[in-house]
Amino acid sequence: AQSVTQLGSHVSVSEGALVLLRCNYSSSVPPYLFWYVQYPNQGLQLLLKYTSAATLVKGINGFEAEFKKSETSFHLTKPSAHMSDAAEYFCAVTSPGAAGNKLTFGGGTRVLVKP
């Protein structure tokens, strides 16, 4: 079975400060990992994905994430927060054998950016 834990349901950062969102996963086989962003009353948009290539993955809007197998983590970072980064972020996992390629999502982290 797969699971995802996102530490911190809410994160507050100042504009220009580092954004760090934590994600830990559990999977019995090598995982595929994803980060999504959701703006109010909208669907989810893919930020980046890890599919067993480079462990440091760069995504859209200046975000990146690093896959650390030893720590079962896939934390999302952005060096300098922008007001437009205020949104909810979801980490998700699937695996090669997952029926229907189902994604399992974490509980989400809502980011507030202070001016």
Place this chain on the structure above:
Amino acid sequence: SQTIHQWPATLVQPVGSPLSLECTVEGTSNPNLYWYRQAAGRGLQLLFYSVGIGQISSEVPQNLSASRPQDRQFILSSKKLLLSDSGFYLCAWSGGAGTEAFFGQGTRLTVV
């Protein structure tokens, strides 16, 4: 390019009324299709997924059902809505193993 359409965007329905939400995908064939629900302040809960026409898997027992009458059409239904069915419903599709899911814009359902 692939697109996913989901409608309506918002819906207010009385308790006990029926429900039908529709989702269609364009630009791909034989996608995996999904219905998720977000309750207020909670994460995404997978309700149903489908790997092909007429093939529906339910993830949680509930008052809802799903159907896939055509390859790129996925419908979420209920015969009688409950207050607890209120939430934000998201349709999504994905390709093969390890590929990302692409989401529709969601339907905000309020049962009154």
